[in-house]
Amino acid sequence: MDLSRLVLAQRPSNHEAWTSLGRMHERRGEYSDAWLCYDQAQSFFPGKPVRDDFRSRMEGDMDGLGKTTWNPPGISQRVDFLRKMEDMASLEIEEGDEDTGVIEIEDPLSFIEQLIVEERFSEAFFKSRRLAAEGNDGALEIYEKLRKRMEVE
Numbered sequence: 001m002d003l004s005r006l007v008l009a010q011r012p013s014n015h016e017a018w019t020s021l022g023r024m025h026e027r028r029g030e031y032s033d034a035w036l037c038y039d040q041a042q043s044f045f046p047g048k049p050v051r052d053d054f055r056s057r058m059e060g061d062m063d064g065l066g067k068t069t070w071n072p073p074g075i076s077q078r079v080d081f082l083r084k085m086e087d088m089a090s091l092e093i094e095e096g097d098e099d100t101g102v103i104e105i106e107d108p109l110s111f112i113e114q115l116i117v118e119e120r121f122s123e124a125f126f127k128s129r130r131l132a133a134e135g136n137d138g139a140l141e142i143y144e145k146l147r148k149r150m151e152v153e
Contacts, residue, residue, distance in 0.1 A: 011122070012040070012125050013150035013151060014044075015045040015048070018038070018041035019038065019041045019050050021037045022034045022035075022038040022041065025037060026054065031058065032072075032073040033081070034054060035054060035055070035058075035072050036073060036077070036078065036081045038050045038053075038054045039051045078133045079130055079133050079134060082129050082130035082133060083126075086127050089120075089126050090120075108139070109131075109139060109142065112124050112127050112128050112139065113142075116142075121146060121149070124142070125150065128142040
């Protein structure tokens with residue numbers, strides 16, 4: 001499962017892998033993680049409503065016990081998930097000499113733009129999606145552009 005996450009962190013547009021990972025989580029009873037994977041899959045391939053199908057299963061008759069109330073994970077769980085994916089997508093920066101220090105960028109949108117310039121698209125994708133989940137409108141625009149770009153690849 002860790003390998004699947006690592007692969008997806010580097011290639012987040014692979015909706016089939018997201019769907020498979022969601023199924024693994026669902027079989028293990030990890031419903032919040034399953035929903036997050038299905039949500040990611042459906043965001044890249046809206047024609048295949050895996051997230052909506054999962055929600056229907058969750059709200060349907062589970063094990064003959066009647067209707068079960070289920071809610072998708074909250075914003076904090078989504079942000080936590082995206083932060084983990086962002087960390088896996090991050091390239092390790094080797095320590096350089098003192099003259100080539102890393103410049104910290106205060107504005108997260110500027111940081112995302114810098115990641116794009118450096119062609120670190122996976123990391124920029126997850127960071128923009130996390131910021132969008134936190135309510136940053138500018139990040140939502142960047143996320144949509146990156147999503148469309150990754151669909152073409």
